[in-house]
Amino acid sequence: MALRREPVQTHELDVRAAYAAHGPELYRFAHHQLGDSGAAQDVVQEVFLRAWRATGSFDPQLASLRTWLFAIARNVVIDQVRRCAVRPWQRDLTDDAGLQAAPGDDLDERLVDAWVVEEALRRIGEDHRVAIVQTHLRGRPHQEVAAELGIPVGTVRSRIFYGLKALRLAMEEMGVEP
Structure with missing residues (x-):
């Protein structure tokens, strides 16, 4: 008796295409916020992982893919800053100086917030x-x-x-x- 397999559900989000289109810009945003290239790479990876997991909640009628990814990135950067604030000794374990600026202190953060608010106002x-x-x-x-x-x-x-x-x-x- 052969086991019947259910078809694998595919995600609507083409992660490779999304990464190609927005990955470098997300990396620059995270690096500028955190001042740490390794942490910025981790942020970008986490952004696309969260996006892939939550692809069912993405609705192009509500927000553009770029705005949605930057909203996720903003949350991941905030999580990263909070994580480092709780465990400041971990920053000393890396070669980089660590997190330099808190989210919201900078033009990039205000720009992402403006995109998100603009998308929400349309709704x-x-x-x-x-x-x-x-x-x-x-x-x-x-x-x-x-x-x-x-x-x-x-x-x-x-x-x-x-x-x-x-x-x-x-x-x-x-x-x-x-």
Whole structure:
């Protein structure tokens, strides 16, 4: 009696193509954040491992592959920095000086955050998006935005409140940790 094998499920993400397209850029990002080439290589490897494992959660309608990979990279870099903060003696075991900068201190981190927020903003309703962009991103007063849109100030505040909730949910769906 022959055993019947179930077909192996293939992942939608072509890891080789994704690595060829985004691997070097992810490495530069990680290296710039961590200041350690070995740690940067580990980060890139972990990014593609997590992406491969979570390929079912990737939806090109929610975010581009590049944005999704950079969101994963951001989380991996943060994990790496936290890991080294807990065990600082491990940095002395490597040839490199170790982690130089904390995430968020640098242009690369802000750029990745901007990509993620831009993708998430595309997912929320137009009214909410306009209210958030005008008040939070452009720094305009609620009264001014309300007058321009021809709606009460309370409606602008309501749209901002519910828009931020929707934005947070969209970012969670994209795999971004709060």
